[in-house]
Amino acid sequence: MTFSDLGLSPKVLSAVTDAGYTQPTPIQAGAIPHALLGKDVLGIAQTGTGKTASFVLPMLTRLEKGRARARMPRTLILEPTRELAAQVEENFVKYGKNHKLNIALLIGGVSFDEQDKKLERGADVLIATPGRLLDHRERGKLLLNGVEILVIDEADRMLDMGFIPDIERICEMIPFTRQTLFFSATMPPEITKLTEKFLHAPVRVEVSKAASAATNITQRLVKSGSKPWDKRETLRNLMKAEDAELKNAIIFCNRKVEVSELFRSLLKHDFDAGALHGDMDQRARMQMLANFRDGKLRYLVASDVAARGLDIPDVSHVFNYDVPIHAEDYVHRIGRTGRAGRSGKSFTIATKSDTKYIDAIERLIGNKIEWHDGDLSTVVASEGGEDDAPRRGKGAPRRAGRKDEDRKVRGERKKGGERRARHGEEDASSVVAEQEQPDVAQTAVADISERRARKEAIRSENTERKSSDRNEQRAPERGDTRPQRDNSRPARHRHQEDNDTTVGFGDDMPAFMRIVAKV
DNA sequence: AAAAAAC
Numbered sequence A: 001m002t003f004s005d006l007g008l009s010p011k012v013l014s015a016v017t018d019a020g021y022t023q024p025t026p027i028q029a030g031a032i033p034h035a036l037l038g039k040d041v042l043g044i045a046q047t048g049t050g051k052t053a054s055f056v057l058p059m060l061t062r063l064e065k066g067r068a069r070a071r072m073p074r075t076l077i078l079e080p081t082r083e084l085a086a087q088v089e090e091n092f093v094k095y096g097k098n099h100k101l102n103i104a105l106l107i108g109g110v111s112f113d114e115q116d117k118k119l120e121r122g123a124d125v126l127i128a129t130p131g132r133l134l135d136h137r138e139r140g141k142l143l144l145n146g147v148e149i150l151v152i153d154e155a156d157r158m159l160d161m162g163f164i165p166d167i168e169r170i171c172e173m174i175p176f177t178r179q180t181l182f183f184s185a186t187m188p189p190e191i192t193k194l195t196e197k198f199l200h201a202p203v204r205v206e207v208s209k210a211a212s213a214a215t216n217i218t219q220r221l222v223k224s225g226s227k228p229w230d231k232r233e234t235l236r237n238l239m240k241a242e243d244a245e246l247k248n249a250i251i252f253c254n255r256k257v258e259v260s261e262l263f264r265s266l267l268k269h270d271f272d273a274g275a276l277h278g279d280m281d282q283r284a285r286m287q288m289l290a291n292f293r294d295g296k297l298r299y300l301v302a303s304d305v306a307a308r309g310l311d312i313p314d315v316s317h318v319f320n321y322d323v324p325i326h327a328e329d330y331v332h333r334i335g336r337t338g339r340a341g342r343s344g345k346s347f348t349i350a351t352k353s354d355t356k357y358i359d360a361i362e363r364l365i366g367n368k369i370e371w372h373d374g375d376l377s378t379v380v381a382s383e384g385g386e387d388d389a390p391r392r393g394k395g396a397p398r399r400a401g402r403k404d405e406d407r408k409v410r411g412e413r414k415k416g417g418e419r420r421a422r423h424g425e426e427d428a429s430s431v432v433a434e435q436e437q438p439d440v441a442q443t444a445v446a447d448i449s450e451r452r453a454r455k456e457a458i459r460s461e462n463t464e465r466k467s468s469d470r471n472e473q474r475a476p477e478r479g480d481t482r483p484q485r486d487n488s489r490p491a492r493h494r495h496q497e498d499n500d501t502t503v504g505f506g507d508d509m510p511a512f513m514r515i516v517a518k519v
Numbered sequence B: 001a002a003a004a005a006a007c
Helices: A010-018 A026-036 A051-063 A082-095 A112-121 A130-138 A155-160 A164-173 A189-198 A228-241 A256-268 A282-293 A327-334 A352-365 A398-410 A428-436 A438-443 A448-463 A468-474
Strands: A041-044 A075-078 A103-106 A125-128 A149-152 A179-184 A203-207 A217-223 A249-252 A273-276 A299-302 A317-320 A344-350
Touching (some): A010 A082, A026 A041, A026 A051, A051 A075, A051 A179, A075 A130, A075 A164, A082 A282, A103 A112, A112 A130, A125 A130, A155 A164, A179 A189, A228 A256, A228 A317, A317 A327, A327 A344, A327 A352
Parallel strands (some): A041 A203, A075 A149, A103 A125, A149 A179, A217 A344, A249 A299, A273 A299, A317 A344
């Protein structure tokens, strides 16, 4: 079976060939012929199975006929996260290089202006996260009754994220005559109900994933004391020990604050690290990811926003700074390494309180994970020692110093207990970034949240001048999860970083995918 | 014990 057997147009085939692919993955072989015939498809597949191309390629073929009208996109792809949406856009650019298509990416955290312009011009392909899409519609900038093909991607994840009501609303805005391509890794009852409601006689294409994680990933548990400084020290030792083998690594934390804390700590220890989590402003998110992909950053500290779907080829190591609470996340996280049949290594830092989560993970993958250097019974409670601490006065008692340091690493945020406004994203910080690094502010997208933040900053300056906490919070800080430290590098447009292994097929096909393809 | 997503 080759791509030329699937019925794709010459333009699409040529782009696929240029990208170096000849053999479709099971999901592609199963879905593409039906999608080309205009049938609804229910694809049950994980990310990394070549799922994206299984809708991008037939859509491109079908889009060759007809033209888009202003504000009336011809196709719509819904994605749960901004990064995934951007990644799908990259795929359209890559495989649509022989087409003249207008592609619009509607995601939060960036300016409306550019998105409006693209809608106005008429989008052949509209890729969106649900919130921003609905926002545009409510502003009257978008009509969905011209949509011919609707793609709902990662439906089960949308369910986890509470997007289903939004998805239903959007589905109801699009004519019945549309074609719907629906993808989900799992089929919980809510998702089945959704497919019954919105799909018409779908062809079911299922790629079963082996229950256990790929065998080319070496997995180890690493014992650690449970205090943050213990865990950071454990991690650093591990990173140093693996240095020779380590090309690049993603370090997963369970919480966004932990991402920030660990990131700052690693910087302090001169590790070449970036950070990625959902409360960072969009420019910083994009830039961190691009820099990591380009090899400008060796380590990426991330929340589970990076656990699924994101295509970062050739990560040599995954470290779980925290044991994931949901066993499934473990499989997704370590699946960021060992791609393309390469070998990968994953280390999971475990403390005494993690045992029940480890048990659940081992049950899910059907295997015991080996301990790297003895199990938790040999762990000693932490007392004193050096961590991130810069030099302190001699007299300072060690324990207190540690805690003090820990708070320092955590940043001033802890002090005032102030909480950042939810929708201001990283609020005033982007203003700081702008003042400090005008070059980036110029090249970066004009960010509406930045303008809001600026207003917010001015207002709080007027009303809360007395509060030193407040002022401190706005002070520039090197070790923040915000873009400051990378601002010296010009922002690159996402189209320029053309990873040639964006879709999980060809030589990037994980072993588990070859197992079954039921059509 | 979390994360994600509009402003």
